[in-house]
Amino acid sequence: MSALVRSPAWQALAAHQKKIAAANLDALFAADPSRAGRFTIEAGGILVDYSKHRADAETMRLLAALASQAQVPQWIARMFAGDPINNTEGRPALHVALRAREAVFPAGRDVMAEVRGTRERLRRFAGEAQRGALRGASGRAITDVVNIGIGGSDLGPRMLTRALRRFHKPDLRVHFVSNIDPADLDAALTGLAPETTLFIVASKTFTTTETLENAQRAKAWLEAALGSSADLSRHFAAATANIAGAAALGVPQERVFPLWDWVGGRYSVWSAVGLPVALAAGMDAFEELLEGARSMDEHFRTEPLERNIPVVLALIEIWYVNFFGSQTRAVIPYSEDLRELPAYLQQLEMESNGKRVDRDGREVDYDTAPVVWGASGTPSQHSFHQLLHQGTRLVPVDFVVAGESDPSAAQMALAANALAQAAALAFGNPVPGAPHKALPGNRPSSTVLLRRLAPRELGELIAMYEHKVFVEGVIWNLNSFDQWGVEHGKTLARTLAPRLLGSEEATDLDSSTRALLERLRKRD
Ligand code: F6P
Numbered sequence: 001m002s003a004l005v006r007s008p009a010w011q012a013l014a015a016h017q018k019k020i021a022a023a024n025l026d027a028l029f030a031a032d033p034s035r036a037g038r039f040t041i042e043a044g045g046i047l048v049d050y051s052k053h054r055a056d057a058e059t060m061r062l063l064a065a066l067a068s069q070a071q072v073p074q075w076i077a078r079m080f081a082g083d084p085i086n087n088t089e090g091r092p093a094l095h096v097a098l099r100a101r102e103a104v105f106p107a108g109r110d111v112m113a114e115v116r117g118t119r120e121r122l123r124r125f126a127g128e129a130q131r132g133a134l135r136g137a138s139g140r141a142i143t144d145v146v147n148i149g150i151g152g153s154d155l156g157p158r159m160l161t162r163a164l165r166r167f168h169k170p171d172l173r174v175h176f177v178s179n180i181d182p183a184d185l186d187a188a189l190t191g192l193a194p195e196t197t198l199f200i201v202a203s204k205t206f207t208t209t210e211t212l213e214n215a216q217r218a219k220a221w222l223e224a225a226l227g228s229s230a231d232l233s234r235h236f237a238a239a240t241a242n243i244a245g246a247a248a249l250g251v252p253q254e255r256v257f258p259l260w261d262w263v264g265g266r267y268s269v270w271s272a273v274g275l276p277v278a279l280a281a282g283m284d285a286f287e288e289l290l291e292g293a294r295s296m297d298e299h300f301r302t303e304p305l306e307r308n309i310p311v312v313l314a315l316i317e318i319w320y321v322n323f324f325g326s327q328t329r330a331v332i333p334y335s336e337d338l339r340e341l342p343a344y345l346q347q348l349e350m351e352s353n354g355k356r357v358d359r360d361g362r363e364v365d366y367d368t369a370p371v372v373w374g375a376s377g378t379p380s381q382h383s384f385h386q387l388l389h390q391g392t393r394l395v396p397v398d399f400v401v402a403g404e405s406d407p408s409a410a411q412m413a414l415a416a417n418a419l420a421q422a423a424a425l426a427f428g429n430p431v432p433g434a435p436h437k438a439l440p441g442n443r444p445s446s447t448v449l450l451r452r453l454a455p456r457e458l459g460e461l462i463a464m465y466e467h468k469v470f471v472e473g474v475i476w477n478l479n480s481f482d483q484w485g486v487e488h489g490k491t492l493a494r495t496l497a498p499r500l501l502g503s504e505e506a507t508d509l510d511s512s513t514r515a516l517l518e519r520l521r522k523r524d
Contacts, residue, residue: 002358002365004477009066010322016062017323020054024442025426028056041309043299044292045451046460048309052426053316053396053444054324063315064305070475072311076301079470082111086264086481087359093481095267095466096297099290099459111260118258118272119287125237125255126278126286130169134198137230142198146175146188147276148214149202153239154178155347156269156462157202157276159340160289163458166337167281174280180210185217194225194235201238202273204265206245209494215249239272264481266347267466285455292459300467310467313446316396317468318475320444321367326394330384331374333400334418337453341400342374345465352469352480359477368476374398378417388425389439397425397445400461402453422447 004010029035029051039051039060055063078085082092097111128134132141147157158176175188189197199218203211215236222232237255238246241263246256257272269277270290278286296310305311320326331342353369375383377399388395401418404411428441448464450457473480496513499506500521506514 002362002477004070004364004475005366007066007069009062009069013059013062013066013319013323016059020056020059021324023054023056025052025054025444026441028054032056041307041312043303043309044295044460045454045457046296046309046464047449048313049447049449050312050316052422053319053446054442055316055319059319060306060312060315063319064311066318066475067305067311067315067471070477072305072471072474075470075474080297080301082262085479087479088482088484089261091481092262093264093267093470094262095264095270098263098270099293099297099463101294111262114258114260122257122272122275122278122286123283125257126275126283129172129198129279130282132171135234136195136198137226137232137234138195140195143171143196144173144175144192145198145200145276145279146177146185146192146218147200147202148177148185148211148218149200149239149273150178150208150210151347151351152265152268153202153204153208153211153273155340155344156266157274159338159344160269160274160277160458160462161280162340163335163337163453164277164281164285164455166453167285167455169280169282172279174276176276177214178210180213182217185214185221189218189221194222197222197235199236200275201236201246201249201251202240202275203238203245204241204259204263204268204273206238206240206242206249209490212249219250237275239275265483266351267481269462281455288455289459292456292461293463294459295456296460296463296467300463310464311471313464313468314471314475316446317370317472320394320396321370324394325367326370326396327367328371328373328393328395330388330395330397331372331400332377332380332397332418332421333374334377334414335400335402335453336376338400338402339376342372344462345374346372348465349469351483351486353473353476353478354485355476355478359479364476364478366476368478369472377421378414381417381421385421388421388443394443397422397443399445399447400450401447402450402457405452418447421445 036051040047040049079093080096082094084090084092086093097115129142134142136142154176161174177185177188201215219232222235233250233252236251238251239257240246241259241261243256259268259271263271270293274286300308300310331345333341349372350369355368356364358364399418399422401415422445424439425443425445426441428439431437450461470480500517506517
């Protein structure tokens with residue numbers, strides 16, 4: 001048995017779970033009239049109501065004891081100090097430096113000068129683009145920007161660019177392409193004019209096959225229209241830690257915006273990888289986003305464990321995963337603009353903590369990251385909420401709701417639906433004599449309320465989830481900052497691709513892969 005499972009804090013929670021499992025949310029609310037207020041934390045523009053969880057004050061005390069036992073405060077200090085907490089790659093995880101105001105990272109080299117310098121360059125570039133001063137090879141102003149990237153070089157900027165739709169500047173449209181499926185780039189390019197299109201190639205490593213293939217196809221598209229003698233470099237920019245890689249593609253030095261090995265891909269939206277956000281909504285909006293993340297960093301660093309939003313959310317996740325056996329968590333933003341949030345969180349949470357070996361290389365004997373999934377409400381209500389209300393599985397939900405300064409009736413109806421779903425899950429609906437109609441209730445959810453859907457609040461929201469993931473990793477004793485599990489598949493695909501095109505016998509492959517490969521090669 002692992003030290004974690006044997007530990008006093010874990011064992012105390014396991015014993016306590018037996019009591020709580022017998023209580024339901026109705027009873028927990030009835031027992032404490034001040035529950036909603038006591039189980040709500042507010043920081044900046046975010047309010048988290050975690051009262052509709054199968055937990056009481058004792059649960060939260062025992063969970064906080066688990067966090068103390070795992071030395072969460074010390075780990076937070078280590079991350080902010082720039083310690084090489086990504087142990088398998090020997091690096092710090094310093095995404096917090098990307099939004100810090102001053103140098104607070106004494107353990108490594110002072111990274112702030114590079115961070116600030118790059119941000120200034122991004123500001124100049126975004127400003128030029130928005131003034132129409134960025135011109136293509138023929139001298140016409142750039143009107144469309146296509147971000148080519150995948151994973152962390154796509155999901156963050158894609159999600160935030162959409163979330164900030166109402167802040168978009170006119171005259172500059174931003175598009176996203178990630179899939180190696182040529183249909184993705186083809187669709188994005190439909191209706192775009194090569195003369196007025198700029199490509200951002202976003203890749204931390206600049207070795208990712210999907211991104212490099214798409215970049216080459218984009219180049220061919222430009223060349224076919226503008227001619228091989230045109231200065232195609234005017235149509236490219238890059239965000240990367242591999243400066244030489246970007247140069248090899250022909251991206252001019254002044255258009256290569258660096259990030260660094262101490263920024264994980266899925267934590268990189270605060271770096272030059274966030275350039276599409278700055279282009280779409282303006283650099284001031286991007287800086288507001290950083291400001292929001294910085295205030296969540298401050299909250300995370302300074303608040304006690306019991307009042308610390310990311311810590312509390314992490315503990316609640318652990319409560320369900322490890323003590324109730326829940327396998328998934330749904331994220332349901334009641335906002336079309338936040339529609340991409342579940343996809344973004346899938347990478348953040350599952351690539352960070354989807355691991356079965358702990359920091360010391362030992363196989364764990366407890367569950368780690370749940371499957372994170374979701375879609376925007378209210379369409380989700382007409383799709384999978386049936387299972388949430390009456391199915392056999394325990395699926396904790398995050399409802400994410402954004403306030404409005406002057407809401408329309410329709411926006412009020414949207415928020416009303418979110419609150420109604422959370423209440424229906426928690427308290428159910430007994431229908432005597434009609435079990436098929438009855439909702440059992442006692443189904444947990446958090447409600448995350450943003451003051452409004454604006455850059456600052458979004459920065460707070462995303463930093464909140466980043467830190468939640470970190471705390472879970474600390475307690476599960478995982479390195480949340482590597483992703484070795486995806487490497488083997490990439491290598492295999494690289495070896496199979498040429499064989500799909502060739503004709504030699506693939507006797508070394510397993511019989512299933514060989515048969516499928518041969519079937520695809522037939523092309524009839
Ligand atoms: O999917 C694996 C991964 O390495 C992610 O962690 C990363 O965000 C993505 O590929 C893209 O990597 P890059 O930015 O280096 O192209």
